[in-house]
Amino acid sequence: GDSVTQMEGPVTLSEEAFLTINCTYTATGYPSLFWYVQYPGEGLQLLLKATKADDKGSNKGFEATYRKETTSFHLEKGSVQVSDSAVYFCALSSGGYQKVTFGTGTKLQVIP
């Protein structure tokens, strides 16, 4: 079945540091890929998405590129802020009907 593997957290960075959160996936066909963010006490928010190979999703300074050859969708940001502290989930959807498979989440803590 479909699965998503993302790096274990927590990740602790200083403000303005470069962020990478690794994500790889296993899926049949050509899934859509997503990054969601969950701030403390809140539900998930879609951060960015990519629907086909080589697509780059971007939002709020975050980027991720759909790499079919390496089945990866790593999240990057050039300069993190304290307000980016949250849990980040990599996810995929294949086969239609909204069934989304999530990774375990990576907690990011940014310190001033």
Next chain:
Amino acid sequence: KAGVTQTPRYLIKTRGQQVTLSCSPISGHRSVSWYQQTPGQGLQFLFEYFSETQRNKGNFPGRFSGRQFSNSRSEMNVSTLELGDSALYLCASSLATDYEQYFGPGTRLTVT
């Protein structure tokens, strides 16, 4: 436009009881999905409803059930509660034309 709303936000139940959670999707959204989030298992897909029909179901026992009404509001029910059912239950809605889902803040269920 109002977001996805879930009621109640917090709930405490005793083992063996049953519980009903409610989700109101964004206006115009016809697809509603439910997820269970626990520290041990992460985010797991429960089921998805579209136009009052269940279209997809995750790997949960029959104690977990749901329904959708003609106004797209959805409820999920858990019968014979177990301690392991303690979790954050998230509802997500979408137009069903693509995979972008909008999540509610969740209902925190504690089973004692």
